[in-house]
Amino acid sequence: MSTTVETVSAAARTAPAAVIVAIDGPSGTGKSSTSKAVAAQLGLSYLDTGAQYRAITWWMLNNGIDVQNPAEIATAAAKPVIVSGTDPSAPTITVDGEDASGPIRTQEVTSKVSAVSAVPEVRALITELQRSIAKEAERGIVVEGRDIGTTVLPDADIKIFLTASPEARAARRSGEVKGSDLAATREALIKRDAADSGRKTSPLAKAGDAVEVDTTDLTLTQVIECVVTLVGEKQAAK
Ligand SMILES: Nc1ncnc2c1ncn2[C@@H]1O[C@H](COP(=O)(O)OP(=O)(O)OP(=O)(O)O)[C@@H](O)[C@H]1O
Numbered sequence: 001m002s003t004t005v006e007t008v009s010a011a012a013r014t015a016p017a018a019v020i021v022a023i024d025g026p027s028g029t030g031k032s033s034t035s036k037a038v039a040a041q042l043g044l045s046y047l048d049t050g051a052q053y054r055a056i057t058w059w060m061l062n063n064g065i066d067v068q069n070p071a072e073i074a075t076a077a078a079k080p081v082i083v084s085g086t087d088p089s090a091p092t093i094t095v096d097g098e099d100a101s102g103p104i105r106t107q108e109v110t111s112k113v114s115a116v117s118a119v120p121e122v123r124a125l126i127t128e129l130q131r132s133i134a135k136e137a138e139r140g141i142v143v144e145g146r147d148i149g150t151t152v153l154p155d156a157d158i159k160i161f162l163t164a165s166p167e168a169r170a171a172r173r174s175g176e177v178k179g180s181d182l183a184a185t186r187e188a189l190i191k192r193d194a195a196d197s198g199r200k201t202s203p204l205a206k207a208g209d210a211v212e213v214d215t216t217d218l219t220l221t222q223v224i225e226c227v228v229t230l231v232g233e234k235q236a237a238k
């Protein structure tokens with residue numbers, strides 16, 4: 001009995017304390033790429049909250065819900081079962097047991113997700129889901145989105161707000177799709193940011209205690225190193 005207690009106490013002394021990292025910012029600033037890499041390097045879980053809002057949007061579109069009608073969206077919001085896998089090397093998302101990782105990235109979902117995610121009933125349900133996932137992450141978690149530092153996890157150990165110029169973000173996004181129109185991509189990003197920043201319920205915003213990192217002239221490797229260093233400093237101080 002005493003051996004077990006001593007072993008547990010020793011493990012508690014040597015294991016780093018669980019750390020909660022919130023990474024927010026507009027579209028294309030590098031949140032997903034950075035969060036996944038930071039989580040993998042530090043042995044933490046990873047949650048892409050944008051994927052959850054995309055998943056519920058995809059379900060609404062598949063189930064004949066008028067996504068311009070907030071009341072219809074609110075009534076249906078609790079119906080889909082969304083499950084997120086939090087391994088940073090292989091994140092997953094399912095809706096009612098079906099793999100949704102591909103379909104949630106279509107242009108149709110991208111153009112409708114801001115309207116669906118602005119509905120307060122949707123945000124309440126998804127926020128609750130996000131908090132429960134973060135609570136279950138034994139070693140800690142990197143959670144990325146738009147309102148993580150302000151609303152979902154206001155007590156996160158460290159909050160990062162990534163930014164980049166619209167030109168840099170559009171160039172990054174265009175680089176992913178062969179033959180895409182840079183100007184149209186830039187306009188679409190700006191439009192989505194405006195909708196996400198302008199909604200009433202937990203808009204895209206920098207938390208007062210977040211560290212802002214402008215990634216315009218940084219490589220992805222430099223951004224990852226910067227965030228790993230910031231998290232390491234917090235862990236050491238815990
Ligand atoms: N610092 C950087 N320099 C160059 N390219 C980058 C940088 N950061 C990310 N990228 C690239 O930009 C693209 C968008 O990055 P990512 O998906 O991580 O952004 P995001 O902020 O999560 O966007 P969204 O909110 O739209 O999902 C990816 O192709 C990624 O490889």
Ligand SMILES: Nc1ccn([C@H]2C[C@H](O)[C@@H](COP(=O)(O)O)O2)c(=O)n1
Nearest residue numbers: 049050051053113117145146147196
């Ligand atoms: N915490 C979050 C995360 C995402 N959203 C909404 C707004 C975004 O335009 C959309 C898709 O996110 P992405 O996959 O581009 O990161 O989801 C939000 O409202 N709150």
